[in-house]
Amino acid sequence: MKKLFAVLGDPIGHSMSPIMLNDVLSYYEIDAHYHPFKVSPEDLETAIRGLKAIGISGFNVTIPHKSAILPFLDGVDDLAMSIGAVNTVVNDNGKLIGYNTDGYGFIKGLEPYITSFSDKKVLVIGAGGAARAIYFTMAKMKPLAIDITNRSVERAKELIEACPFESKSKSLSLNEAQAHLNEYDVVIQTTMVGMYPKVSETPINLSYLTSGALVCDIVYNPLETQFLMEARQKGATVQNGVEMFVYQGALAFEKWTGIFPDVKRMRENVLRQLEA
Structure with missing residues (x-):
């Protein structure tokens, strides 16, 4: 049948x-x-x-x-x-x-660029459902550090405290994250900011982004958000939500x-x- x-x-x-x-x-x-x-x-x-x-x-x-x-x-x-x-x-x-399978799906997509997270500092932007799946799954893989920035720092802190896996994590305001962006090897944008039709919006300023960082956006409509375009122009490797x-x-x-x-x-x- x-x-x-x-x-x-x-x-x-x-x-x-x-x-x-x-x-x-x-x-x-x-x-x-x-x-x-x-x-x-x-x-x-x-x-x-x-x-x-x-x-x-x-x-x-x-x-x-x-x-x-x-x-x-x-x-x-x-x-x-x-x-x-x-x-x-x-x-x-x-x-x-x-x-x-959301978190593991995201991490599988990074395999062409990253084989181990043990020496990587990661910044997650957002504290919603997608951020929770990615953060919990990645924390299980024990990166060097995995911090969360969100409009509500309290929500970011709650997400860190809820994680059942031990990780080195900090909750940051958007301004704090922007000022320390050069510290991160991987930046993951998990919000709907920049999704069609509001394609000109970005979640944070990328002025201090390190050239060579890996920048991901879970949005795939448009395929290249304003956030990814600015990251690419700064010399980052970029990946969309596809x-x-x-x-x-x-x-x-x-x-x-x-x-x-x-x-x-x-x-x-x-x-x-x-x-x-």
């Missing part, structure tokens, strides 16, 4: 996951279909019960359900539980088990099928959708 995979969200019509993942399902000759379901927050529990009843093989979870879904699952991976959010669910012999999106999808696919897919194929597919 044909397997069913899905993504749940509200809204969901903009999602690029169905085209990307249906393509690799076909490429690996897996008899399955990946379908987007628009599920309103008040219908989430009913939707999960229904998907479990029909024997769905696995699904992704996106905004606004990543945290709300936790009580409706049979089990949650330790990292996902500590993050407090799930983006991937696996049907394990009738039990729905939740995982979070890599994180592709790799978190690839890791979900691997959990469902046991196959780590062709990420080059997935990336090209996403870029075609964005260019269209």
Whole structure:
């Protein structure tokens, strides 16, 4: 019988996951279909019960359900539980088990540039859900230091205190981060600042950025934000949000099928959708 995979969200019509993942399902000759379901927050529990009843093989979870879904699952991976959010669910012999591939997806995307974080000082900009997934996952890898800057320093401090993994971290105001930007090897922008249509906005001033730093932005519309353009002009290596999106999808696919897919194929597919 044909397997069913899905993504749940509200809204969901903009999602690029169905085209990307249906393509690799076909490429690996897996008899399955990946379908987007628009599920309103008040219908989430009913939707999960229904998907479990029909024997769905696995699904992704996106905004606004990543945290709300936790009580409706049979089990949650330790990292996902500590993050407090799930983006991937696996049907394990009738039990729905939740995982979070966002942080590992981001880090996998950095592999062409970084093989170890033990000698790297990292700055995370933002203290929301994406920052939490990236910070917790990266803290587990024990970088030399991993600091957080945010408009609300208190939120940055709370995020550091909530992390279950020991790390050398400081919470900084945006002005403090800007003044000490030359200290960081990796700068990760995790907010929606600079996303279409407000493409001229940047989260912090990059005047003191070190040439040769790696600067990442999880935004991928536009493909090069104002923030990344300014970083590139300062001599930094830059990376947009396409890599994180592709790799978190690839890791979900691997959990469902046991196959780590062709990420080059997935990336090209996403870029075609964005260019269209």
